[in-house]
Each structure stands twice: as C-alpha cells, then as structure tokens.
Amino acid sequence: MRLIIRDDSETASFYVANYIIERIRHFNPTPSHPFVLGLPTGSSPLGVYRLLVEQYKAGNISFENVVTFNMDEYVGIPRDHAESYHSFMWKHFFSHVNVNPNNVHILNGNAENLEAECVEYEAQIKRAGGIDLFLGGIGEDGHIAFNEPGSSLASRTRVKTLAYDTILANSRFFDNDIDKVPKMALTVGVQTVLEAREIVVIILGARKALALQRCIEQGVNHMWTLSSLQLHPHPMIVCDEDATLELQVKTVKYFKSIEQVARQQGFEQILPSSIRTGPHSVIPKTVIDEVQSPTILSPQPMTSRLLRATPATEYPLRSVSPDLVPDRMADRVTDRVGIPDISRRLTPQPEHQQQRIASVGA
Numbered sequence: 001m002r003l004i005i006r007d008d009s010e011t012a013s014f015y016v017a018n019y020i021i022e023r024i025r026h027f028n029p030t031p032s033h034p035f036v037l038g039l040p041t042g043s044s045p046l047g048v049y050r051l052l053v054e055q056y057k058a059g060n061i062s063f064e065n066v067v068t069f070n071m072d073e074y075v076g077i078p079r080d081h082a083e084s085y086h087s088f089m090w091k092h093f094f095s096h097v098n099v100n101p102n103n104v105h106i107l108n109g110n111a112e113n114l115e116a117e118c119v120e121y122e123a124q125i126k127r128a129g130g131i132d133l134f135l136g137g138i139g140e141d142g143h144i145a146f147n148e149p150g151s152s153l154a155s156r157t158r159v160k161t162l163a164y165d166t167i168l169a170n171s172r173f174f175d176n177d178i179d180k181v182p183k184m185a186l187t188v189g190v191q192t193v194l195e196a197r198e199i200v201v202i203i204l205g206a207r208k209a210l211a212l213q214r215c216i217e218q219g220v221n222h223m224w225t226l227s228s229l230q231l232h233p234h235p236m237i238v239c240d241e242d243a244t245l246e247l248q249v250k251t252v253k254y255f256k257s258i259e260q261v262a263r264q265q266g267f268e269q270i271l272p273s274s275i276r277t278g279p280h281s282v283i284p285k286t287v288i289d290e291v292q293s294p295t296i297l298s299p300q301p302m303t304s305r306l307l308r309a310t311p312a313t314e315y316p317l318r319s320v321s322p323d324l325v326p327d328r329m330a331d332r333v334t335d336r337v338g339i340p341d342i343s344r345r346l347t348p349q350p351e352h353q354q355q356r357i358a359s360v361g362a
C-alpha cells in the first residue's frame with residue numbers, strides 16, 4: 001500500500017492527475033491496445049478531472065486511445081438528470097477531452113433488466129482486456145463505488161440498495177431532500193475493483209478521516225470496503241492532511257518517510273513492466289549468454305554463464321514497487337552525528353539505560 005499525503009485537496013488532486021497522465025503516456029496506448037481507465041464520480045475527483053482537462057487542452061495528454069468504465073450509476077433517474085453520473089461525467093470530463101464516446105462505458109440505471117446490464121458490464125470490462133488503472137473515491141463509511149458496508153468482498157457488478165448514510169450524504173446534490181435521492185444504484189463490485197491492475201483512490205477532507213483510518217490501520221473488513229485494497233498488489237491512496245486526522249502520528253510519519261526515501265533514491269514509483277504497459281506487450285527478458293567452450297563436456301557451473309542485464313531504459317532494475325522499509329519511530333532518535341543512539345530508544349531497554357546512567361555518572 002502506498003499512502004501519499006499532500007497538504008491540501010489541490011495538491012493531492014495535482015498528484016493524482018499527474019500520476020494518471022504519466023501512466024497513460026508510459027503505456028503508449030493505441031487503438032488496438034488502449035489504456036483502460038476506471039473512473040469515479042463525487043466531489044473528491046473533481047479537481048483531478050479539472051487538471052486532466054487543463055493538461056489535455058495544453059496538449060500534454062490525449063484520451064483518444066483511452067477506454068473508460070465508470071464505477072456506478074443511480075437506478076431510476078433519467079440519464080440526462082443533472083445528478084445522474086452520466087451527466088456528471090460528461091459535464092466535468094468527457095465533453096472537454098478527446099475521448100471517443102464509443103470508448104465510454106457507464107452503467108445504465110434505466111435498463112429494462114438491471115441484472116443483465118450488470119452481467120454485460122463485467123463482460124465488457126473483460127473484452128476490453130481488464131482495467132489498467134481504477135481511480136476511486138470513498139464514502140464517509142469507507143465504501144468504494146457503491147459497495148456499502150457489509151458488501152461481499154467477492155462482489156461483482158450488481159444492483160445495490162444504498163445505505164441510509166449514503167442517501168443522507170448524497171442528499172446535498174438533491175436539494176438536501178432525502179426523498180429525492182435514488183435509493184438504489186448499479187455498482188461495480190469490490191472484486192471488480194480488485195481485478196484492476198492498479199488502484200488509485202483519492203480521499204479528501206476530515207469527514208473521510210475515520211474511513212481512512214479504518215482502511216489503513218485496521219484489517220480487511222467488509223464493513224469498510226475500501227480496506228479490501230490491502231489485498232491488492234498495487235494500491236495507492238492519495239489524501240490531504242485533513243483526511244489523516246484519525247491516523248496515528250507514526251503512521252503519517254511512516255508513509256511520508258517512505259515517499260521521501262524513495263525520492264532520495266531517485267524514483268517515485270516503479271511498477272512491474274507488465275502493469276505499466278498492459279498485458280499485450282512483450283516484457284523484455286534478461287538475456288543469458290552461454291560461454292562457448294567445446295572442451296567442457298560436463299554440466300557448466302553457474303559462473304560460466306554471463307548474465308547481461310537489460311538496459312534500465314527498457315526495464316527497471318527494480319522490477320517491483322518499492323517495498324515499505326520498516327521505519328521505527330524509535331530509530332529516528334539520533335545523536336548529533338546522525339548515528340542512532342540506542343540508549344534513547346523510544347521503547348526503553350532497561351539494561352542500556354542503566355549503562356548510560358552509569359557512564360554519565362562516571
């Protein structure tokens with residue numbers, strides 16, 4: 001899990017937008033090998049969409065070969081209702097960029113057979129080759145898409161009844177009248193999200209702080225469906241400082257230090273090549289040269305093989321996301337020359353303390 005913490009919503013959105021742009025560029029999508037992007041609605045991704053549109057207009061990114069799948073849609077409100085997720089997506093993103101309308105997929109909450117609609121949506125995702133990057137937001141109760149508390153972590157796209165808390169939270173978009181808020185939605189499942197090759201979630205504001213805490217510091221739990229991210233190989237949460245309010249100080253310092261150390265080492269994030277370029281491309285293989293020696297008839301020892309590393313430009317020498325290096329708060333207590341002073345550990349060791357007291361007294 002990567003947790004990226006930024007000062008405010010603007011800088012968090014900036015990080016996510018740039019990240020998506022970098023990922024699409026790296027992937028180098030073509031009509032036959034498009035980048036498949038999962039997208040959310042809600043107020044949290046608004047800044048990201050604004051920045052993506054800005055960058056598109058500045059000529060820095062193209063969405064021509066990007067296929068999109070939205071997370072969810074209300075059931076029973078007209079597609080052109082101002083608060084439908086169709087309207088939201090076209091208003092804030094699609095109509096401002098060069099995405100091909102045929103490449104846009106949003107669940108139809110007015111389908112005659114809602115169940116069949118959901119089954120077909122899963123099939124469409126599969127036909128598109130799976131989702132390369134799923135961008136998500138969360139509800140205050142830690143739900144991802146409309147996977148409300150108690151949703152099966154194995155769930156797939158389906159019809160979902162909304163939790164009262166969600167109806168209440170979303171009433172702000174419906175004249176603060178909960179009677180106007182749809183009570184059902186179509187949503188991708190937790191499993192659908194987990195099957196994306198990469199997941200990025202943006203979490204902003206103090207009202208999401210408890211959800212973030214449950215998802216980062218506690219175990220996988222169907223009552224906080226975002227916590228399922230812990231089971232994914234490449235998840236990243238980007239949040240603002242306000243969203244960290246319920247986290248332990250050491251958790252915040254830990255994740256900040258991870259990012260700092262990575263930057264000092266000269267990288268932001270390195271994903272395996274198959275994730276960065278999609279499943280269809282050939283992953284460069286390390287070449288092994290056999291040493292030709294006609295006189296050796298017995299099996300050659302390992303030292304007779306020359307391992308020629310593939311150039312870093314083609315394939316990273318570090319082939320996986322950097323692992324989180326345990327970083328104890330106690331290890332940060334250093335003396336003046338920067339060497340850890342064991343006698344001042346935050347978890348006291350009585351024998352060392354005694355030695356120190358004795359040496360100070362001498």
Ligand SMILES: N[C@@H]1[C@@H](O)[C@H](O)[C@@H](COP(=O)(O)O)O[C@@H]1O
Nearest residue numbers: 040042043044137138139145146
């Ligand atoms: N179905 C959507 C979610 O996908 C979204 O993450 C959530 C949070 O919205 P906001 O970002 O406005 O808090 O709202 C709805 O419940």
